[in-house]
Amino acid sequence: MTITRIGQVIKLRPEKREEYLRLHADVWPEVLRAIAAANIRNYSIFLREPELLMFGTYEYHGSDYAADMARMAADEAVQRWWKITDACQERLPSAEPGEWWAPMQLAFFRA
Amino acid sequence: MTITRIGQVIKLRPEKREEYLRLHADVWPEVLRAIAAANIRNYSIFLREPELLMFGTYEYHGSDYAADMARMAADEAVQRWWKITDACQERLPSAEPGEWWAPMQLAFFRA
Numbered sequence: 531m532t533i534t535r536i537g538q539v540i541k542l543r544p545e546k547r548e549e550y551l552r553l554h555a556d557v558w559p560e561v562l563r564a565i566a567a568a569n570i571r572n573y574s575i576f577l578r579e580p581e582l583l584m585f586g587t588y589e590y591h592g593s594d595y596a597a598d599m600a601r602m603a604a605d606e607a608v609q610r611w612w613k614i615t616d617a618c619q620e621r622l623p624s625a626e627p628g629e630w631w632a633p634m635q636l637a638f639f640r641a
Numbered sequence: 642m643t644i645t646r647i648g649q650v651i652k653l654r655p656e657k658r659e660e661y662l663r664l665h666a667d668v669w670p671e672v673l674r675a676i677a678a679a680n681i682r683n684y685s686i687f688l689r690e691p692e693l694l695m696f697g698t699y700e701y702h703g704s705d706y707a708a709d710m711a712r713m714a715a716d717e718a719v720q721r722w723w724k725i726t727d728a729c730q731e732r733l734p735s736a737e738p739g740e741w742w743a744p745m746q747l748a749f750f751r752a
Contacts (some may be wrong), residue, residue: 537687537696554749562751572683572752574698576648576745580735585648585696585745587685624691634687634696638665640673641683 534590535639538631539622542582546618551577553615560607568592568602584619586631645701646750649742650733653693657729662688664726671718679703679713695730697742 542550554575565573569592576585592598602608616630625632653661665686676684680703687696703709713719727741736743 535685537685539689539694539696551748557749557751565751573750574646574648574747575749576696576698577748578650578733578743578745581733583650583694583745584748585650585687585698587687587696587698622689622692632689634689634694636685637662637688637695638668638686639684640668640676 531591531593534595535587535636536590537585537587537634537636539634540584540586540631541620541622542577542584543618543620544582547582550615550618553618558607558611560605561611564602564605564608568598570598585634642702642704645706646698646747647701648696648698648745648747650745651695651697651742652731652733653688653695654729654731655693658693661726661729664729669718669722671716672722675713675716675719679709681709 569590571589571591573588574586576587577583578585590598619630621630622632680701682700682702684699685697687698688694689696701709730741732741733743
């Protein structure tokens with residue numbers, strides 16, 4: 531099995547800092563289930579302050595990334611979750627149309 | 642065993658982009674050995690362009706982080722490596738004195 535390592539970046543809105551951290555200290559079980567069902571493992575989100583930069587990284591353990599992401603995006607609980615969390619975030623100005631979290635390239639990996 | 646998840650951020654100097662990527666596509670074996678000896682696992686570095694933001698993340702699997710980091714920092718090959726890679730990087734203006742990569746806090750983790 532090939533593990534794909536995903537890294538992405540977004541900004542946190544200053545007025546939403548507490549809400550975002552509180553939400554992520556206790557993510558809804560339905561959302562956690564959808565993440566697992568999408569073959570996502572070892573998902574971390576890190577916050578840098580005072581820049582309010584957030585880095586998200588996870589491993590993808592499945593074999594059809596587009597299909598797994600589409601299924602997750604169609605999940606009703608995930609849609610409700612993203613409506614709340616998207617309001618906490620601000621895209622990078624350089625993000626492409628249609629991108630929310632901005633993708634990064636993997637420059638180094640060592641198990 | 643407790644696994645600690647470290648996340649940190651730094652900038653890549655534009656004129657050093659190619660050199661840094663080339664170095665990290667083929668990291669010196671002595672440096673890889675020192676990383677492993679320091680109980681660091683699953684070490685990824687991601688690059689975001691055009692911002693040239695780099696995000697480094699790894700798991701620490703040992704029991705004395707300060708001692709392991711000090712031992713790695715004392716390694717002669719690591720010192721030569723850092724001399725080259727530090728010249729490719731620029732600290733965040735907000736980094737504390739003595740910090741190189743700027744630390745982040747873990748806002749979310751799900752295995």
